[in-house]
Amino acid sequence: MKFDYDVAIIGGGSAGYAAARTCAAGGKKTIVIEGGKEVGGLCILRGCMPTKALLYGAEVFHMVRHSQNFGVVGGVPEIHFPTLMARKDRLIKDFADYRVKQLTSGRFEFIRANARFTDPHTVELSDGKRITAEYFIVATGSSIAPSPFESLDEVGYITSDEALTLDHLPKSMIVLGGGAVAVEFAQFFCRLGTRVTLIQRSPHILKEEEIEAGAVVEKVFRQENMTVFTDTHLKAAWTEGNLKGVSFVQNGQTVRVAAEQILYALGRVPNTANLDLKNAGVQLDLDRFLTNSQMQSNVPHIFGAGDCTGMYEIVHIAIQQGEIAAYNILHPNNHRAIDYRTLISVIFTEPQVARVGLTEREAKQEKIPYLAASYPFNDHGKSMIMEALDGFVKLLANPETGEILGGTCVGPVGGELIHEIVAAMHKRMTVHDLATMPHYHPTLAEIWTYPAEELADQIRI
Ligand SMILES: Cc1cc2nc3c(=O)[nH]c(=O)nc-3n(C[C@H](O)[C@H](O)[C@H](O)COP(=O)(O)OP(=O)(O)OC[C@H]3O[C@@H](n4cnc5c(N)ncnc54)[C@H](O)[C@@H]3O)c2cc1C
Numbered sequence: 115m116k117f118d119y120d121v122a123i124i125g126g127g128s129a130g131y132a133a134a135r136t137c138a139a140g141g142k143k144t145i146v147i148e149g150g151k152e153v154g155g156l157c158i159l160r161g162c163m164p165t166k167a168l169l170y171g172a173e174v175f176h177m178v179r180h181s182q183n184f185g186v187v188g189g190v191p192e193i194h195f196p197t198l199m200a201r202k203d204r205l206i207k208d209f210a211d212y213r214v215k216q217l218t219s220g221r222f223e224f225i226r227a228n229a230r231f232t233d234p235h236t237v238e239l240s241d242g243k244r245i246t247a248e249y250f251i252v253a254t255g256s257s258i259a260p261s262p263f264e265s266l267d268e269v270g271y272i273t274s275d276e277a278l279t280l281d282h283l284p285k286s287m288i289v290l291g292g293g294a295v296a297v298e299f300a301q302f303f304c305r306l307g308t309r310v311t312l313i314q315r316s317p318h319i320l321k322e323e324e325i326e327a328g329a330v331v332e333k334v335f336r337q338e339n340m341t342v343f344t345d346t347h348l349k350a351a352w353t354e355g356n357l358k359g360v361s362f363v364q365n366g367q368t369v370r371v372a373a374e375q376i377l378y379a380l381g382r383v384p385n386t387a388n389l390d391l392k393n394a395g396v397q398l399d400l401d402r403f404l405t406n407s408q409m410q411s412n413v414p415h416i417f418g419a420g421d422c423t424g425m426y427e428i429v430h431i432a433i434q435q436g437e438i439a440a441y442n443i444l445h446p447n448n449h450r451a452i453d454y455r456t457l458i459s460v461i462f463t464e465p466q467v468a469r470v471g472l473t474e475r476e477a478k479q480e481k482i483p484y485l486a487a488s489y490p491f492n493d494h495g496k497s498m499i500m501e502a503l504d505g506f507v508k509l510l511a512n513p514e515t516g517e518i519l520g521g522t523c524v525g526p527v528g529g530e531l532i533h534e535i536v537a538a539m540h541k542r543m544t545v546h547d548l549a550t551m552p553h554y555h556p557t558l559a560e561i562w563t564y565p566a567e568e569l570a571d572q573i574r575i
Pocket of ligand 1: 227295
């Protein structure tokens with residue numbers, strides 16, 4: 115059969131672009147079909163980059179406000195919200211313009227349209243045109259999950275999308291959720307002066323991470339005057355004058371809280387509903403585009419990558435998945451599989467919460483033998499100099515071989531520090547290797563040597 119293209123990629127975000135450049139570099143005639151109103155993908159337009167631009171602004175403000183101990187004196191600093199938002203907009207425009215250049219550089223074809231499958235080798239575009247391809251990569255991303263409460267819909271709320279475009283700082287805000295997006299926005303608004311109430315269903319915020327990690331962040335949030343409710347069960351939402359409120363049950367008691375705004379941050383769903391995947395015979399797991407570890411669906415010539423595959427909503431994973439899908443199209447007899455052994459996650463609160471590989475909680479659940487050791491930042495020279503005392507580092511190692519199985523860093527620039535353990539795990543280093551590796555003094559990074567030495571002492575090899 116003759117096709118219009120070797121590979122058609124649906125979605126031009128991080129996963130789609132990574133897949134397209136890999137396919138084109140491998141000599142495949144490739145097209146990217148992008149249906150969004152704006153080009154750039156979630157990470158650039160409404161995800162990683164705008165949130166981190168805002169969070170860094172809030173961090174600078176926080177540091178200036180707490181600088182008296184360092185002898186920095188002067189008037190009381192204020193935040194000018196429009197300037198902070200305009201800076202974020204300028205950065206995002208730059209990043210998005212660059213992505214447009216990459217997508218339109220001529221290495222592959224790029225068109226603006228929504229696509230849906232009409233048969234396993236054909237998609238119909240929103241302008242009615244049809245495109246056939248030998249292979250497809252579905253990289254359509256995710257959308258904010260609909261709210262589970264009718265009453266919340268009636269009262270109205272904002273999501274992370276609207277939080278990024280507010281024209282004024284709300285006086286008070288209820289944040290629903292305790293995952294990365296919820297806690298990052300909660301601390302951002304709190305530090306700028308909004309009275310924030312965070313409401314989380316589970317007993318701890320950041321429930322995917324080590325229990326102590328969520329506990330440190332919760333403690334810091336409370337010190338920064340945020341109200342945090344955990345282990346709750348949401349009951350209803352209501353309005354009272356200009357305020358929006360929610361009721362929930364905690365410890366058997368009904369609690370009512372009200373605020374100017376509600377930020378709903380309870381998760382996302384894969385974008386697969388508008389693709390008519392049944393016409394191509396592709397199986398879904400609920401909404402999730404189901405793939406094997408080679409990023410291949412049950413229909414061998416249709417691959418998936420990024421948030422639509424629903425495993426992890428993390429941009430470097432989306433990129434890796436896109437590259438693997440493309441590689442496997444280029445090498446049909448020599449497929450590669452994705453390896454989540456060194457999965458990294460970073461939550462950009464202050465202190466940052468960063469993790470690679472296994473947590474102690476997961477090791478216990480999966481009955482994986484391990485030894486663990488931790489060290490606190492409040493007993494480490496460089497962090498004492500910086501007055502960045504909250505948090506700890508933790509290492510997990512194989513009790514027989516000493517190989518590092520995982521690391522968590524809750525602390526100053528945790529998202530940067532974790533990369534030492536990423537490199538160590540990538541090269542399958544042991545705690546003995548890490549303990550004897552040179553570390554400059556006084557640095558934050560040398561804190562890793564303490565748990566490494568403790569574990570190396572216990573594991574004789
Ligand atoms: C507030 C927030 C903060 C985040 N912060 C971080 C962070 O700090 N670090 C991190 O790693 N991750 C972060 N993420 C997650 C990260 O942004 C995503 O994991 C990543 O961007 C997903 O990339 P993707 O290519 O799968 O999807 P996307 O970038 O969303 O790309 C999918 C594209 O497909 C297009 N599309 C959809 N349907 C169709 C169709 N039928 N036809 C044609 N085109 C279609 C869409 O328009 C879109 O452009 C954050 C997410 C949010 C919401």
